[in-house]
Amino acid sequence: MKELMTGNEALAYGAYLSGVRVGAAYPGTPSTQIMEKFATFPGVHAEWAPNEKVALDAGIGAAFAGKG
Numbered sequence: 001m002k003e004l005m006t007g008n009e010a011l012a013y014g015a016y017l018s019g020v021r022v023g024a025a026y027p028g029t030p031s032t033q034i035m036e037k038f039a040t041f042p043g044v045h046a047e048w049a050p051n052e053k054v055a056l057d058a059g060i061g062a063a064f065a066g067k068g
Contacts, residue, residue: 019068020044021045021067024046024055026051
């Protein structure tokens with residue numbers, strides 16, 4: 001069955017389908033909608049960071065740990 005979704009939702013879905021399991025972001029347009037959708041998928045870890053650098057560091061750490 002086809003599902004209607006926004007571009008931001010499609011981006012989150014595509015990331016999930018490609019194997020991304022960790023997401024960190026600083027709240028603000030457009031990342032808010034992307035992370036809210038990403039957090040709904042099973043088996044993912046999604047977190048809000050206090051600023052962009054912390055989000056980047058969390059993503060790099062996840063990638064180094066093989067959890068990306």
